Amino acid sequence: MRQTVAILPGIVSGSHTTRGLRESLRKAGYTLTNNLTKADIILAHSAGCLWVPQTARHQKLVLVDPPYWPGKTIRERIRTRSRSNLHFREYGVSLPLWLGRQWWGVYYAILNPRRTRYILRHIAAYDLEHTIQSNEVVLVRNQQDDWLSPDLTRLQRLSPQLKVITVPGEHDDFNYHPERYVALLQSLGETTTDA
Numbered sequence: 001m002r003q004t005v006a007i008l009p010g011i012v013s014g015s016h017t018t019r020g021l022r023e024s025l026r027k028a029g030y031t032l033t034n035n036l037t038k039a040d041i042i043l044a045h046s047a048g049c050l051w052v053p054q055t056a057r058h059q060k061l062v063l064v065d066p067p068y069w070p071g072k073t074i075r076e077r078i079r080t081r082s083r084s085n086l087h088f089r090e091y092g093v094s095l096p097l098w099l100g101r102q103w104w105g106v107y108y109a110i111l112n113p114r115r116t117r118y119i120l121r122h123i124a125a126y127d128l129e130h131t132i133q134s135n136e137v138v139l140v141r142n143q144q145d146d147w148l149s150p151d152l153t154r155l156q157r158l159s160p161q162l163k164v165i166t167v168p169g170e171h172d173d174f175n176y177h178p179e180r181y182v183a184l185l186q187s188l189g190e191t192t193t194d195a
Helices: 019-027 046-051 074-091 095-111 113-125 128-134 153-158 178-187
Strands: 004-008 041-045 060-064 136-144 163-170
Touching: 004 019, 004 046, 019 178, 041 046, 041 178, 046 113, 060 128, 060 178, 095 113, 128 136, 128 153, 163 178
Parallel strands: 004 041, 041 060, 060 136, 136 163
Antiparallel strands: none
């Protein structure tokens, strides 16, 4: 049976920035849906994790770089992210691709100001700890991420069934190298077969 995936992109992302990921998922045999209750897998990136249902029954949650860094303020994370964003070439991203991603980020921030304001207001109160205790969660952290703490021992103590996977790249690698995340889903045993 084909696995159904719902994608929840981050703060300044949308259908254009996740196009490569959606195409890669389709090629791998996954079916995409916007209906979170019908998805077998909810794949959320960054601030998109704010829209994950508190209790996702019978669904696997794959959270990529959620906003969780105890002791580091949102302002500090934004400042660090802004600085590291300038090192895109180190992550194997071309200038045109990086510029395009920045343009789409501005576009989505302006296109949907309510969503942007909601995220900025609620991101500091995001409760990843509750999410991992209430659901089957795979937590994915990019090695050079600026939003998810590298120290996840507290989360692993709270939820021993939590699976933590570290992958190469930086925060927006989700958009730049979608094939890594499709391979990750497949490695979790979520490979698809047509019925």
